[in-house]
Amino acid sequence: MTPHAVPLSAPWETLVVCALLLVAPGAALQRPRAWLLGGLLAALVITLFASSAPIAYGAVAAGSLLHAWDAWTRSRTGAAMLALAAALAVAVAMMLQHGELAAAFCASTLAIALRAGVMPLHVGVASLCDRVPRVQAQQLASTIALVFVHLRYVDHHEAALALAPALVGYGALAAIAGALLTLAQRDLRGFYRGTTAAHGGMLLAALGSASIGNFAAALLVAVTIGLALGGLGMMITSLEERVGPVEFSGPGGRAGAFPTLAAVFVLFGFAGFALPGTAGFVADDLLLHTLWTASPTSAVAVILTSAVIAVATLIAYSRVFLGPTVTSHAPDLYLRERLVAVGLIGLLILLGIAPGLLLEPADAFLSSVPVLR
Numbered sequence: 001m002t003p004h005a006v007p008l009s010a011p012w013e014t015l016v017v018c019a020l021l022l023v024a025p026g027a028a029l030q031r032p033r034a035w036l037l038g039g040l041l042a043a044l045v046i047t048l049f050a051s052s053a054p055i056a057y058g059a060v061a062a063g064s065l066l067h068a069w070d071a072w073t074r075s076r077t078g079a080a081m082l083a084l085a086a087a088l089a090v091a092v093a094m095m096l097q098h099g100e101l102a103a104a105f106c107a108s109t110l111a112i113a114l115r116a117g118v119m120p121l122h123v124g125v126a127s128l129c130d131r132v133p134r135v136q137a138q139q140l141a142s143t144i145a146l147v148f149v150h151l152r153y154v155d156h157h158e159a160a161l162a163l164a165p166a167l168v169g170y171g172a173l174a175a176i177a178g179a180l181l182t183l184a185q186r187d188l189r190g191f192y193r194g195t196t197a198a199h200g201g202m203l204l205a206a207l208g209s210a211s212i213g214n215f216a217a218a219l220l221v222a223v224t225i226g227l228a229l230g231g232l233g234m235m236i237t238s239l240e241e242r243v244g245p246v247e248f249s250g251p252g253g254r255a256g257a258f259p260t261l262a263a264v265f266v267l268f269g270f271a272g273f274a275l276p277g278t279a280g281f282v283a284d285d286l287l288l289h290t291l292w293t294a295s296p297t298s299a300v301a302v303i304l305t306s307a308v309i310a311v312a313t314l315i316a317y318s319r320v321f322l323g324p325t326v327t328s329h330a331p332d333l334y335l336r337e338r339l340v341a342v343g344l345i346g347l348l349i350l351l352g353i354a355p356g357l358l359l360e361p362a363d364a365f366l367s368s369v370p371v372l373r
Helices: 009-029 034-049 053-071 076-097 101-116 123-131 133-153 158-183 188-210 215-243 259-271 279-294 296-321 335-353 356-366
Strands: none
Touching (some): 009 215, 009 335, 034 053, 123 188, 133 215, 188 215, 279 296, 279 335
């Protein structure tokens, strides 16, 4: 069976998630660029609905270059990372045209690792988290699309299966390293950088698990990470626009002044790591089932990662929002920010309550590609 023999609902559902995540930062932070957003949406549509792998990866490269252009003035490191990811996407397209499947798989995986911020390749993403969180949220949307085409075109052959254990093991190791890094941070931006690195490691482990047949779960992990981290970054930006950079050693007590922002912050913080009732809970459960079969050690590392990030999130929340009340003349979340938060959290809850909406069509679409030799 070919991917065209099954309904195209999986690309459509992925498009809805990615488009929302692309539009959300501009809507919440009032920095829309219509022409740039239009270009990114066009690249996204081509990526998800392309009839061939070279066209899909060419669209991935175009989107990555648009993100790099957007980031250039404020984060040269982040822009360089995005440009390198674009070059890798072009290389994958060329390799697939010449039938070099193993090389294409490695290059595509490296591009995902760069854009997800897997340690030690996290420098570019860390710079985006610090300097241009709007671009970071938007490039997460494009990263979901990259994961989709990776699962569709380069993850169905023997080389991918052979490399799966190494990806699972390294991803789990990178996840726990990112989680421990998060515990050592002393400010809110550092917390965001660390939890992003931990999520990146989990995504890499999920890609490894996909190679042994868990394609839909890997896509759900990517979607969960994009929604949770994108929302968290926007809430951190909204808070810092009101109070300036937030150090953990400074005064807390901001929950009284910003109750909605505080609630949304903690929801996004936990949604990416197994919060019951959200997509993160389902994604972690599916990932752990596969990892326990493939590598019990990696499964334990991912469990520890979730526990450590939960602790780090509680620490960040308590030091930023709890304690003696601090008054502020700045308003709580504006209506546009609330609408964006509701949209992203609503998707996380919808996929947590009814994961089959994405899992079943994604499994039918992505698993239907014959194994290439």
